[in-house]
Amino acid sequence: MGLPKIVVPEYSLILPSTGEEIKYRPFLIKEEKILLIAMESEDEKQIMDATKNVIKNCIFGDINIDEMPTFDIEYIFLWLRGKAKGEEINLKYKCPQCENELPVSFNIEDIKVKKNEEHSNKININENLGVVMKYPNMSLQVKIDNMKDISDIDKIFKTVLLCIDYIYDAEKTYSTKDHTAAEMEEFLESLTDDQFQKISKFFETMPKLKHEVKLECKNKVKGEGKKKDKECGYKEDMTLEGLQSFFA
Numbered sequence: 001m002g003l004p005k006i007v008v009p010e011y012s013l014i015l016p017s018t019g020e021e022i023k024y025r026p027f028l029i030k031e032e033k034i035l036l037i038a039m040e041s042e043d044e045k046q047i048m049d050a051t052k053n054v055i056k057n058c059i060f061g062d063i064n065i066d067e068m069p070t071f072d073i074e075y076i077f078l079w080l081r082g083k084a085k086g087e088e089i090n091l092k093y094k095c096p097q098c099e100n101e102l103p104v105s106f107n108i109e110d111i112k113v114k115k116n117e118e119h120s121n122k123i124n125i126n127e128n129l130g131v132v133m134k135y136p137n138m139s140l141q142v143k144i145d146n147m148k149d150i151s152d153i154d155k156i157f158k159t160v161l162l163c164i165d166y167i168y169d170a171e172k173t174y175s176t177k178d179h180t181a182a183e184m185e186e187f188l189e190s191l192t193d194d195q196f197q198k199i200s201k202f203f204e205t206m207p208k209l210k211h212e213v214k215l216e217c218k219n220k221v222k223g224e225g226k227k228k229d230k231e232c233g234y235k236e237d238m239t240l241e242g243l244q245s246f247f248a
């Protein structure tokens, strides 16, 4: 006779990139095992694969994770973990003033994907020429990781190249997928530094998982001589950015 099946709760969240609602379940022991093994390896690719597999397991419906912007992936992961392990995150820092432990806690619900007002995926290069960008995603990351023996500068260049969705001028649009990598490279290399910076801005201002915390040290420090002990009182406003910073 089979053992009883355990009913897993279902939750929903709003995807930051599209505003679309997706349903998910928290990750279970089997998924936690996958993650722990990957973490132990300290291998970036293995961690990424594990994260991807866990998300694939836990979200319902026909959703292509490989094509999803990285910030969506981070946001989903945060919630999967939150429902599994608790929504309160407790981090510990060391106070730079008294050198005691400085704990800070906050709720996952308060962590948002912040959008920069200057951000746009449509970039005018000059009066009648421009590009439309798409966000870096997992499949792009895999492509870049698989390019061995190329410099970091080349990796940045390739990332930009792979994130161009199409080019447009006054007459028509030119989809990246209808053109060879060599053609795209030639296009990108023919830009001035100024024009290239405009495209770089797309990446700099991309939505990010972000949370601001206020550190306040309440540790007691010994008063000198006959003075009474007092609170350290060190204060700092800190911005946590990206998935790693929430579990450090």
Ligand SMILES: [Zn+2]
Binding pocket: 095, 096, 097, 098, 099, 100, 217, 218, 219, 232, 233, 234
């Ligand atoms: Zn302190």
